[in-house]
Amino acid sequence: MKKGVLLLLIMFLLSSCSEKDSLPAAVAFGDSNTKEANWAVRHFPEKEKWVSLLSQSEKGRWAVFNEGIGGQTTEHARKRFEKDVLKKRPAVVFIMFGTNDALMQPNKKPWVSKERYHENLVYFIEKIRKYGGKPVLMTCLPVIEGNGTVEKLYYYSTHNAALYVKVGGARNWHNSYNSVMRQTAKEEGVPLIDHWKNMVKKAGGPTDDLLIQSGLIDTSGYHMTPKGARLLYESIKKSGYLDRK
16 A cells, blocks of 8 residues: 555656656746745745746746745856756746845945946856747846834845945945846847836835835845735736747
């Protein structure tokens, strides 16, 4: 009896693996907002991650892989790009980086310069195309800055506000990296999902109060809630980039 159950389990696992191997691959490539690293801390339902929603809705049509790692920049991502992305021979790759690239360091310089950020995006695009895939760029969310007076509440509670004064504040600075991504998409003829603009439109404007009221972003100020993740998922579905003829 036990041998029979074990055999059935092995057969099920093998069939599941072979089905996934036979489907075209779609890879979500990014940082904590792709991995949804805040989900466990906030006790959000696992199935409400945007990559999970995509995987569920595309079951039987696409093999969807989540290759997000929290805290990473495009520079980190470049080192694991071949192993985590290209080896899967993806037909589509959704790329969402920038939040950590833009992070100001104590020396008042970003972790990754805009010039290098642009170079890394172009590198990803060219390599994906060389392997026969379609790259899709996605902008990062608008951060909720806060005032830094309440512990663990919004961006300035964990990031030094003084480092962002000369660049117009953290939200403006982060969006300047999105501008680099938008320009890169235009220059390279790459599809773009402007998640920043979609969130701002849904919230009714790019202010702390409106973004807080929207419920799209958690109290860290720079991670999505299930509501924010669903907005991104719906934007991807609406784009038609996973439609198969």
